[in-house]
Amino acid sequence: MTGAVLAVDIGGTKLAVRALADGVTVHERTLPWRDGADPDADLDLLGASVSEAAGALGTAPVRIGVAAAPNVDGDGRVVGWPNRPGWTGRSLRVPFARTGAEVLFGDDATLAALAEAHATGCRDLVYLGLGTGVGGGLVCGGRLLTGAWGTAGEVGHLVVDPAGPPCRCGRRGCLQAGVSGPALAAHAAARRGRTTTTAELVAGVADAEDWAEHTLDHAAGLIARALAVLTELVQPARVHIGGGLGSALTALPERVAPRLAATVRAGRPVPEVRPAVHGAHASLAGAALLAARGAALLGEESVA
Numbered sequence: 001m002t003g004a005v006l007a008v009d010i011g012g013t014k015l016a017v018r019a020l021a022d023g024v025t026v027h028e029r030t031l032p033w034r035d036g037a038d039p040d041a042d043l044d045l046l047g048a049s050v051s052e053a054a055g056a057l058g059t060a061p062v063r064i065g066v067a068a069a070p071n072v073d074g075d076g077r078v079v080g081w082p083n084r085p086g087w088t089g090r091s092l093r094v095p096f097a098r099t100g101a102e103v104l105f106g107d108d109a110t111l112a113a114l115a116e117a118h119a120t121g122c123r124d125l126v127y128l129g130l131g132t133g134v135g136g137g138l139v140c141g142g143r144l145l146t147g148a149w150g151t152a153g154e155v156g157h158l159v160v161d162p163a164g165p166p167c168r169c170g171r172r173g174c175l176q177a178g179v180s181g182p183a184l185a186a187h188a189a190a191r192r193g194r195t196t197t198t199a200e201l202v203a204g205v206a207d208a209e210d211w212a213e214h215t216l217d218h219a220a221g222l223i224a225r226a227l228a229v230l231t232e233l234v235q236p237a238r239v240h241i242g243g244g245l246g247s248a249l250t251a252l253p254e255r256v257a258p259r260l261a262a263t264v265r266a267g268r269p270v271p272e273v274r275p276a277v278h279g280a281h282a283s284l285a286g287a288a289l290l291a292a293r294g295a296a297l298l299g300e301e302s303v304a
């Protein structure tokens, strides 16, 4: 479908909105969520951003694709979101109601996986998004792997170290508990001996600081462990690493690749590990794809 559509990415720390007319971006804006986690203020910001983007189109959007970090049910209600617990129970349809458009929701990492598969024509791709949390999406045989309840591909909750740190899901040693932004900042801080932000970690890697290199290798080792399991299960041709932090750590894919190769059984092909084609905007690109193709995108064989 062509025409006027909006793509919205509701992320852990930011909101991104893109307006497209016949596939061409006519407006795009990224805004951080305000401090304080006030859900009313957040949803007002969302509504205002959507109105602004719709205004830029000059015509009413036909459809809105929403890539959501929060867990959203079929009615557009937030089931849960550890990042901003106040959102739980809120309807995400309300901020979009004024547009009159059809609104479709999808998991942010799942949509990112589809966008990456489309961009590369790859029918078997694993997407890993590193940011506030760790998201994942699996495209197998050109089709999104959805599972019985529609939420398959939660790579962030593969247990990579049963004795590892506690995860927000209540278990120990999930990939997310090891390589989310807060987890890597904590790892870097412990190595460095002082409080460290993810931005400092990215700068530290660029400057080849010992503590930052060590944290990057630590992350690469845990990610390779998760990917070794996925390689046995679904044989991806490619693994793309994106998300805000995953994209900023540009050296991460090349650190993961040899570790993954070392774990794959002899004679077996090794997936290519690459940075996400859409960089930090893979989820937004997926939302645009959902807006263009409609709900069928999530069920159909979508990569030729």
Ligand SMILES: [Zn+2]
Pocket (backbone or CB within 6 Å): 156, 157, 167, 168, 169, 170, 171, 174, 176, 177
């Ligand atoms: Zn977990």
